[in-house]
Amino acid sequence: MLMAHWLFLIPLAPLVAAVVNFIFGRWFLRSVASWIGIIAVAISFTLSVITFMQIRSDGNVLTQHLYTWIPAGRFSVPVTLQVDQLVAIMLLVVTGVSLLVHIYSVGYMHGDPGYYRFFAYLPLFVFSMLMLILANNYLLLFVFWEGVGLCSYLLIGFWYRRTSAAQAAKKAFIVNRIGDLGFTIAIMLIFINFGTLEYTGVFASLGSTGHQTLTIIALLLFTGAIGKSAQIPLFVWLPDAMEGPTPVSALIHAATMVTAGVFMVARSYPIFEASASAMEVVAVVGATTAVVAATIGITQHDIKKVIAYSTVSQLGYMVFALGVGAWVPAIFHLFTHAFFKGLLFLGAGSVIHGMHDEQDMRRMGNLKKYMPVTYWTFLLGSLANAGLFPFAGFWSKDEAIGAAWAQGHPYVALAGLVGAFCTALYMMRVVFLTFWGTERFDPTKVHPHDPPWSMKAPLILLAIPSVLAGLLVGWPPDKGWIHRFLEPVFAQGKAPAELATSTTWIFAIISTLIVASGIGIAYFAYVRGVISPNAWVQRLGPAYRLAYGKWYFDEAYEKFVVHPLYLTSIFLWRVVDVEIIDGTVNGVATAVSYTSERWRRAQTGLVSNYALAIGLGTVVIIGAYLVFGSSLFQ
Amino acid sequence: MSQLTPDHFLFLSAALFIIGLMGVLTRRNVLVIFMCIELMLNAVNVSFIGFAWEQNSMVGQAFALFVIAIAAAESVVGLGIIMALSRRRDTVDINAVRDLRE
Numbered sequence: 001m002l003m004a005h006w007l008f009l010i011p012l013a014p015l016v017a018a019v020v021n022f023i024f025g026r027w028f029l030r031s032v033a034s035w036i037g038i039i040a041v042a043i044s045f046t047l048s049v050i051t052f053m054q055i056r057s058d059g060n061v062l063t064q065h066l067y068t069w070i071p072a073g074r075f076s077v078p079v080t081l082q083v084d085q086l087v088a089i090m091l092l093v094v095t096g097v098s099l100l101v102h103i104y105s106v107g108y109m110h111g112d113p114g115y116y117r118f119f120a121y122l123p124l125f126v127f128s129m130l131m132l133i134l135a136n137n138y139l140l141l142f143v144f145w146e147g148v149g150l151c152s153y154l155l156i157g158f159w160y161r162r163t164s165a166a167q168a169a170k171k172a173f174i175v176n177r178i179g180d181l182g183f184t185i186a187i188m189l190i191f192i193n194f195g196t197l198e199y200t201g202v203f204a205s206l207g208s209t210g211h212q213t214l215t216i217i218a219l220l221l222f223t224g225a226i227g228k229s230a231q232i233p234l235f236v237w238l239p240d241a242m243e244g245p246t247p248v249s250a251l252i253h254a255a256t257m258v259t260a261g262v263f264m265v266a267r268s269y270p271i272f273e274a275s276a277s278a279m280e281v282v283a284v285v286g287a288t289t290a291v292v293a294a295t296i297g298i299t300q301h302d303i304k305k306v307i308a309y310s311t312v313s314q315l316g317y318m319v320f321a322l323g324v325g326a327w328v329p330a331i332f333h334l335f336t337h338a339f340f341k342g343l344l345f346l347g348a349g350s351v352i353h354g355m356h357d358e359q360d361m362r363r364m365g366n367l368k369k370y371m372p373v374t375y376w377t378f379l380l381g382s383l384a385n386a387g388l389f390p391f392a393g394f395w396s397k398d399e400a401i402g403a404a405w406a407q408g409h410p411y412v413a414l415a416g417l418v419g420a421f422c423t424a425l426y427m428m429r430v431v432f433l434t435f436w437g438t439e440r441f442d443p444t445k446v447h448p449h450d451p452p453w454s455m456k457a458p459l460i461l462l463a464i465p466s467v468l469a470g471l472l473v474g475w476p477p478d479k480g481w482i483h484r485f486l487e488p489v490f491a492q493g494k495a496p497a498e499l500a501t502s503t504t505w506i507f508a509i510i511s512t513l514i515v516a517s518g519i520g521i522a523y524f525a526y527v528r529g530v531i532s533p534n535a536w537v538q539r540l541g542p543a544y545r546l547a548y549g550k551w552y553f554d555e556a557y558e559k560f561v562v563h564p565l566y567l568t569s570i571f572l573w574r575v576v577d578v579e580i581i582d583g584t585v586n587g588v589a590t591a592v593s594y595t596s597e598r599w600r601r602a603q604t605g606l607v608s609n610y611a612l613a614i615g616l617g618t619v620v621i622i623g624a625y626l627v628f629g630s631s632l633f634q
Numbered sequence: 635m636s637q638l639t640p641d642h643f644l645f646l647s648a649a650l651f652i653i654g655l656m657g658v659l660t661r662r663n664v665l666v667i668f669m670c671i672e673l674m675l676n677a678v679n680v681s682f683i684g685f686a687w688e689q690n691s692m693v694g695q696a697f698a699l700f701v702i703a704i705a706a707a708e709s710v711v712g713l714g715i716i717m718a719l720s721r722r723r724d725t726v727d728i729n730a731v732r733d734l735r736e
Contacts, residue, residue: 601736604735604736605731605732605733605734605735607729607731608728611658611659615658615659
């Protein structure tokens with residue numbers, strides 16, 4: 001079945017849904033708007049599955065050229081859709097998780113006055129993300145990179161009347177933009193050096209470019225990824241993005257948009273492989289992010305914030321995997337993470353929904369009695385996130401850590417292990433604080449309950465791959481189905497160093513021990529009460545404050561970036577705009593007015609004066625002629 | 635008696651012209667200003683005749699006749715304006731009409 005002809009339908013369906021809902025949603029469609037969105041994404045998902053199967057069977061890259069956007073002589077930027085194995089997997093992830101989130105949102109957003117608007121923005125996001133993945137050149141990717149950023153802004157600030165939500169939306173967009181500056185310059189450099197922006201063209205002509213240029217391009221591309229995928233130092237927007245509705249967090253800030261950075265770097269792997277120093281930077285940034293975010297996650301009280309920092313941390317894993325050249329493990333972790341992180345966010349949403357918008361875990365407890373489905377799915381997701389054998393997260397995370405070790409980055413591997421410990425600890429802390437223990441809320445005022453089926457079904461459907469996906473696609477380690485499937489995509493690169501089987505086993509055992517100890521400590525602290533969290537807070541004093549205060553990134557930015565900019569703006573306003581520019585313009589007007597006031601006095605109204613003026617003028621003109629124009633006075 | 639030269643004509647013309655000009659600029663009675671304008675025109679006529687005599691050409695004399703005719707026409711129009719003005723303002727003082735003052 002010739003899927004190449006129908007590729008355009010994959011992004012088109014959600015676009016149509018978005019437009020229809022946006023135009024007609026408020027007056028005509030209202031609650032039907034959700035169905036339009038769901039059907040559209042279902043179409044995309046079905047077509048993605050068909051595309052995937054076709055790629056799996058013959059391995060040929062599918063292309064569909066739609067339109068030449070910029071025809072400029074020998075340079076052109078086409079709107080062409082391209083599907084290889086990497087894109088096929090991303091398509092499945094994006095459309096699959098989007099579909100489940102759409103279904104979930106029917107229940108979650110029920111009764112919200114902006115219901116139709118939500119189902120206009122959400123498919124719009126899906127459209128942008130799909131086009132981002134399907135693009136065959138950097139400029140098209142960048143257009144939809146901005147597109148997903150826009151949708152993120154719209155959806156984070158969905159409840160726009162809430163000031164904190166509006167601020168968070170602005171913060172997300174602006175911080176992203178900083179990374180985008182690097183990305184834009186990288187695209188310009190690519191154009192200058194390679195003359196084309198299409199992936200195939202760029203990667204073919206890498207040999208003719210200097211090593212330094214390639215390093216700069218790689219680093220600038222990576223800054224774009226730092227912004228979009230919330231790495232240090234541009235991760236500060238993601239925790240604030242929790243202001244948006246929880247389905248948004250699940251889709252955009254866990255499974256899809258934040259992975260666009262990882263996708264883009266993986267897509268550009270030939271450029272990165274040409275520069276060892278750039279890869280080094282990527283690995284260090286990823287590893288640092290993985291650890292720092294994990295430490296913050298241990299201290300937070302808001303359930304969504306913990307999961308948000310977990311996302312930042314897991315993105316760090318994906319990024320450091322990219323940085324050590326472990327391209328397939330990075331994508332593998334992206335794949336598994338989409339499922340369990342999406343599950344965790346939707347589960348958190350279910351908790352919040354059942355607790356009537358309570359998000360602070362200090363006011364929860366023993367919810368497994370009231371919300372069993374939510375509890376079990378959340379537990380499975382947490383164990384997957386923590387990386388416990390045999391859940392999905394174990395396989396992908398372990399491969400990333402093992403690859404770091406094999407490629408000669410022991411500190412990165414160590415960071416991965418430290419992060420794994422923290423991850424296990426904070427995830428089980430969430431589980432125990434929320435679902436176990438004593439009820440720290442008033443049962444007469446709050447009636448927690450499991451959500452309706454529209455919300456339960458996606459939880460269950462996401463729990464299944466969270467448990468099984470790692471095993472199914474990743475076994476045996478480094479030689480599993482996913483490795484063989486993605487091999488042609490990364491064929492141009494260096495073959496990653498092989499880990500001896502014994503080393504793989506050792507790492508598996510070490511990480512399982514670490515995860516078990518994390519779970520154990522959480523159990524003894526929050527269930528048995530043997531370890532006292534408060535005592536440790538005292539003992540760790542400054543370290544705790546650092547982690548709880550989010551390593552003070554926001555405060556540092558406020559002091560060194562935002563405030564000086566603010567003062568500069570005030571200066572530009574009060575001095576440059578009001579005094580200088582307005583002063584000049586008004587000054588000209590005043591000068592003209594003053595001068596004309598003086599000249600007015602020549603209009604006396606007396607005919608004699610006018611006659612005198614005529615006479616004098618004639619004398620002057622004739623005199624001037626006689627002196628300068630004739631030979632009389634030469 | 636010395637010979638009559640074109641210079642004499644020019645001196646007369648200049649003198650009459652200056653006197654007329656001074657009158658136009660200085661006097662307040664509208665009719666007197668008008669008479670001074672006529673004086674200026676006649677001064678120019680004299681200079682035309684002088685040049686015609688000097689160059690033995692009829693052009694100057696013909697032109698002088700034109701000037702006379704035009705002066706007459708212009709007087710008619712001007713006196714018409716003065717009459718209209720004096721009936722409205724009851725004065726022939728030129729400084730009394732300063733409606734175009736700033």
